[in-house]
Amino acid sequence: xxxxxxxxxxxxxxxxxxxxxxxxxxxxxxxxxxxxxxxxxxxxxxxxxxxxxxxxxxxxxxxxxxxxxxxxxxxxxxxxxxxxxxxxxxxxxxxxxxxxxxxxxxxxxxxxxxxxxxxxxxxxxxxxxxxxxxxxxxxxxxxxxxxxxxxxxxxxxxxxxxxxxxxxxxxxxxxxxxxxxxxxxxxxxxxxxxxxxxxxxxxxxxxxxxxxxxxxxxxxxxxxxxxxxxxxxxxxxxxxxxxxxxxxxxxxxxxxxxxxxxxxxxxxxxxxxxxxxxxxxxx
Numbered sequence: 001x002x003x004x005x006x007x008x009x010x011x012x013x014x015x016x017x018x019x020x021x022x023x024x025x026x027x028x029x030x031x032x033x034x035x036x037x038x039x040x041x042x043x044x045x046x047x048x049x050x051x052x053x054x055x056x057x058x059x060x061x062x063x064x065x066x067x068x069x070x071x072x073x074x075x076x077x078x079x080x081x082x083x084x085x086x087x088x089x090x091x092x093x094x095x096x097x098x099x100x101x102x103x104x105x106x107x108x109x110x111x112x113x114x115x116x117x118x119x120x121x122x123x124x125x126x127x128x129x130x131x132x133x134x135x136x137x138x139x140x141x142x143x144x145x146x147x148x149x150x151x152x153x154x155x156x157x158x159x160x161x162x163x164x165x166x167x168x169x170x171x172x173x174x175x176x177x178x179x180x181x182x183x184x185x186x187x188x189x190x191x192x193x194x195x196x197x198x199x200x201x202x203x204x205x206x207x208x209x210x211x212x213x214x215x216x217x218x219x220x221x222x223x224x225x226x227x228x229x230x231x232x233x234x235x236x237x238x239x240x241x242x243x244x245x246x247x248x249x250x251x252x253x254x255x256x257x258x259x260x261x262x263x264x265x266x267x268x269x270x271x272x273x274x275x276x277x278x279x280x281x282x283x
Contacts, residue, residue: 005034005037006033006034006037006038006039007037007038010038010040010060010061011036011038011040011059011060011283012059012060012061012062012280012281012282012283013036013038013058013059013060013062013215013283014056014057014058014059014062014065014215014216014217014218014221015056015057015058015213015214015215015216016054016055016056016057016208016209016210016211016213016216017032017055017057017210017213018052018053018054018055018210019047019051019052019053019054019055020052021049021050021051021052022049022050023049024049025043025046025047025055028055029041029042029043029055029057032057036059038059038060040059040060040063041057041058041059041060041063042057042058042063042066043055043056043057043058044056044058044066044069044071044205045071045074045202045205047200047202048090048092048200049092050090050091050092050197050199050200051090051200051201051202052200052201052202053076053200053201053202053203053210054202054203054204054205054208054209054210055202056069056071056205056208058218061277061280061281062218062280064277064280065218065222065277065280068222068223068224068254068265068277069206069208069218069221069222069223070206070207070221070222070223071176071205071206071208072175072176072205072206073156073173073174073175073206074173074174074175074176074178074202074204074205074206075171075172075173075174075202075203075204076171076172076174076180076200076201076202076203077161077169077170077171077199077200077201077203078169078170078171078172078180078183078184078197078199078200078201079167079168079169079197079198079199079200080167080168080169080170080184080187080188080195080196080197080198081166081167081195081196081197081198082100082103082165082166082167082168082193082194082195083097083098083099083100083166083193083194083195084096084097084098084166084194084195084196084198085097085098085194085196086196087125087126088124088125088126088181089124089126089181089182089184089185089196089197090126090181090196090197090198090200091196091197091198092126093126094196098194099166100166100193100194100195101193102165103163103165103168103191103193105163107191108160108163108168108191109160111187111190111191112158112159112160112170112187113158113160114190115155115158115172115183115186115187116155116156116157116158117154117155118152118153118154118155119152119153119154119155119183119186120150120151120152121150121151121152121153121179121182121183121185121186122148122149122150122151122182123136123148123151123179123182124136124148124179124181124182125146125148126141136148151177153174153175153177153178153179153182153183154174154175154178155172155173155174155175155178155183156173156174156175157172157173158170158171158172158173159171159172166195167198168195171203180197180200181196181197181200184196184197206221207220207221208221218280219256219258219263219282222256224254224255224256224265225249225253225255225256226255226256226257226258227247227248227249227255227256227257227266228247228248228249228257229242229246229247229248229257230246230247230248231243231246233259236257236259236262236264236278236279237279239275239278239279241273242266242273242275243273244268244271244272244273247268247273249268250268251268252268252269252270253267253268254266254267254268254276255267255268261281261282262279262280262281262282263280263282264277264278264279264280265277265278265280
């Protein structure tokens with residue numbers, strides 16, 4: 001008899017996994033699903049195949065929470081390989097490797113520190129951005145014309161790690177949606193050099209970091225204000241319409257309502273109360 005790979009019982013689980021190098025995020029998620037014997041899972045924040053590190057994975061009902069989790073700022077450790085030219089701005093599509101003159105280390109430290117602030121930039125063509133419903137990287141790999149729109153990213157902090165020519169290692173703490181490949185190109189332009197990322201490790205997303213896949217309590221990571229429901233709990237248990245007058249906070253916005261065995265996320269919109277997610281069980 002063939003061994004069943006997955007259990008039928010619902011699993012509510014929130015963890016951080018450490019995605020390895022040379023694996024797509026989707027491929028690694030499938031491995032994690034098999035490990036925990038449960039098909040219903042998703043991840044937040046795609047990591048490129050050449051990148052590694054922190055990947056948030058949620059099973060069951062918890063997979064509906066990604067939009068409500070506090071996942072910023074994010075910190076990355078990156079290595080730039082000077083003299084290397086790549087279409088994808090990483091080591092997946094190297095065109096050439098050339099010698100580059102050494103950089104004055106004090107100048108390098110100064111320029112890395114000066115990256116702090118807001119930047120307008122063009123995301124990489126080899127990225128998960130969508131253009132007319134298609135992933136940019138899929139179009140780029142097929143040789144299609146890819147026209148990226150300008151984006152903004154905020155750099156909250158940077159840290160010089162080392163310079164062992166031709167490799168520059170640094171850390172950057174950034175906003176949601178930032179591309180470290182593009183940040184590296186901004187730095188290289190200021191240094192009047194060419195290069196590409198040869199290594200990228202996401203160290204954390206907000207308070208999320210890899211700690212041997214320990215179980216996380218989603219209530220500690222939700223980016224929502226808690227409200228108090230003063231009415232009958234059975235209204236939530238049965239999905240009945242909630243009246244605004246029974247909520248302690250009545251201002252417009254999204255809130256979490258917590259009970260002993262489950263929680264719900266609601267939105268107050270004028271006089272109407274809507275369920276955004278109802279009755280998420282606490283395992």
